[in-house]
Amino acid sequence: MQNSLGKQNIDIDAVLENIQRFTVETPSWGYGDSGTRFKVFHWPGAARTLREKLADAAEVNKVTGMCQSVAIHIPWDKVDDWRAVKDYANALGLRIGAVNPNLFQEDVYRLGSLCHFDKAIRQQAVAHVVECIQIAQAVGSNIISLWLADGTNYPGQDDLRRRRYRLLDSLQTIYAALPAGMRLLIEYKFFEPAFYSTDLPDWGTSLLMAQKLGPQADVLVDTGHHPQGTNIAQIVAQLLDEDRLGGFHFNDRRYADDDLIVGSQNPFDLFCIFNEIVGAEVDGNSNAGSIAYMIDQSHNIEPKIEAMIQSVLNVQAAYTKALLVDRAALREAQEAGDVLGAYRVLQAAYETDVRPLLSEVRTRQGLAPDPIAAFRASGYAERVAGERATLVVAPTEASSGYPGA
Ligand code: RM4
Ligand code: MN
Ligand code: MN
Secondary structure (H helix, E strand, C coil), X not given: CHHHHHHCCCCXXXXXXXXXXXXXXXXXXXXXXXXXXXXXXXXXXXXXXHHHHHHHHHHHHHHHCCCCEEEEEECCCCCCCHHHHHXXXXXXXXXXXXXXXXXXXXXXXXXXXXXCCCHHHHHHHHHHHHHHHHHHHHHCCCEEEECCCCEECCXXXXXXXXXXXXXXHHHHHHHHCCCCCCEEEEECCCCCCCCCEECCCXXXXXXXXXXXXXXXXXXXXXXXXXXXXXXXXXXXXHHHHCCCEEEEEECECCCCCCCECCCCCCHHHHHHHHHHHHHHHHCCCCHHHHCEEEECCCCCCCCHHHHHHHHHHHHHHHHHHHHCCCHHHHHHHHHCCCHHHHHHHHHHHHCCCCHHHHHHHHHHCCCCCCHHHHHHHHCHHHHHHHHHHHCCCCCCCCCCCCCCC
């Protein structure tokens, strides 16, 4: 392996170093019960409290070595004592990552939150995000990750420009409450739950908002939030160039916001995204080194912890393959107008079997070479399924989030 990579202008030590530095954040809500709008299936042993979610996340980190931070969703994960949560996470070798406000599950948000025509409701929504900023400070996080369900279902339902003014005004109030060093990541999605218009439908709208707000605001790309056929790699390239790529929510999709295992449907697209990032980094792009890589998955029919590990591994493999692109050969082919040659440079990296290399990295890090096998062998899933079946949690502590869970 090393010899063949050496022949392709690849510095294998640099590749190994990059892989060891790479981290991905997992979401607390990926460990609890969730489902589709038709049914939430209970998974035996699924985490019910923030502590259980953190314990599960620690298992993912234990076998992958690259998932030290965990995103939280408020109020799903709300607790009274954030200091205790921070300490508990630290004791597990974790830290709390992005804090996600929830602006979609209160009755008052039926017609919107930050964009609502009623000022009192907008103020309530803003106050919730400000509370999340305070929580982030208490747990030592520097990211607020904002997704809105706001939109309209029918033409004429509301004035689209007025909604935009309200959105900007609400975001400006939120932005003013950010302490130094904290970033506001603005996530977009082209539809759902609203179907005629969505107030943050695409990367362009998020980018405009971020640019109007200031340098602490960036765009968050959720890979499941685009119409069919959208070239996400090109969006990534443009955001990197504008220095506004704040982070990712990785998951995969086939039809809508499917939230499937990362890389399970369109693995080549995932590779192309990382190819843009690695290419930008090699060119000295400063944004490329400050991206928050996060997973946003809420599994439905598969074992939650194993599925999370699989997602993490698929992200790591796509990144590794992007590191293996022979950039000199690629540039040469591009500038010679060699269309097929350039494509074949990418294909060569993409088709490389990186499993032996990644097993080697893990062995060097003191980890088992196969994380899924190691997790299965640990007996953790069976143990918590037994314990959590008998251990009743207080309704005030239960925090799965998804309706019906
Ligand atoms: C949304 C979006 C958000 C996530 C919620 C649960 O579709 O992806 O990031 O917080 O789902
Ligand atoms: Mn998301
Ligand atoms: Mn989503």
